[in-house]
Amino acid sequence: MKIARVVGEVVATVVAPVFEGRKMLVCEMLDPDLEPTGGYELAVDSVGAGVGETVLVLDEGNSARQLLGVEGAPIRTVIVGIVDAVES
Amino acid sequence: MKIARVVGEVVATVVAPVFEGRKMLVCEMLDPDLEPTGGYELAVDSVGAGVGETVLVLDEGNSARQLLGVEGAPIRTVIVGIVDAVES
Amino acid sequence: MKIARVVGEVVATVVAPVFEGRKMLVCEMLDPDLEPTGGYELAVDSVGAGVGETVLVLDEGNSARQLLGVEGAPIRTVIVGIVDAVES
Amino acid sequence: MKIARVVGEVVATVVAPVFEGRKMLVCEMLDPDLEPTGGYELAVDSVGAGVGETVLVLDEGNSARQLLGVEGAPIRTVIVGIVDAVES
């Protein structure tokens, strides 16, 4: 699981049916100091996250399907939380 | 899930049976600003994408099999959408 | 499986239900000489690890769910041991 | 899925039973212009590939087991085709 910041949203008219009506958010990956690492992931939201928020991103197919309640869906990367802070 | 641009197609006469008759597209991976990241993936198409188009690429075996409707197929990477724009 | 050092904890009020009440630890990844490699993972604890400890981090969804006894949970990365030493 | 060139073969007398009698080929990973990327994979052959040939390499456990017809085998990386050309 990684920390990321939501920085945008993908607009796609032609998509596989399971993605119709789902927000696909562009997540800039962060290090534990909340600095960008240079990588990104496109993730489906499960907690109501929006652009500018710091989020928890999970990248595992079976988890994603169970969390979203869509068996057999081609979804792998999901936002599972909104980060308040990282304490050390 | 990542954003990519279709830049070519693999021609392969000798392939495992499940790939016969399927287009295997060369996808140049992009960052959220639609600039190439240097990586690539070979993906099977599920939405009618062609060379030059910006696409959504999913890399997960169970998803790929369910999307294409071929149980037990050795397929892992699939194009699941065509990107109109990335909004931030 | 990798060696890591626990360096912090994520505070997140809004999370998917399965994470409520679980500690999400920030793990700085180490090489076999116990020097940081530059990467990190957020992991759920299964052995009572705390900040400052050197731990074994496992990154595989099916294992994580079975270890924590939560079927269908969106959890992939788990701390499975506390390292005393690396002998060569 | 990636493009690779077969550059060698691993000789191993002591192996897990499922690998006995199987060719384990050393695959130098290529980019779409068929230039080496610096990485490699050891793959089990499923299409009769040999040293010097350009091949399609699939890296996913469930696919590999189903393709080779060995349920429960510890095999993840398989050669699934021989590349004639990459057209752009």
Add this chain to the structure above:
Amino acid sequence: MKIARVVGEVVATVVAPVFEGRKMLVCEMLDPDLEPTGGYELAVDSVGAGVGETVLVLDEGNSARQLLGVEGAPIRTVIVGIVDAVES
């Protein structure tokens, strides 16, 4: 699957039950010329490998569990062979 050299062993008193009594070996990853690539993995042994030996390392959860005969175990990375030579 990758080639590696066993360079050490992890000593860990506090571990998840499935790891009790199992050797966790530190594997320095090698390229096909048997030169270190800079990466490492901690792997559970299945063929009697020891420090100094060149081995085959498999990194896939379902395979690992089936090979070791422990269903549901949080194990992903296993040594599946001892390399005699790499022929090109």
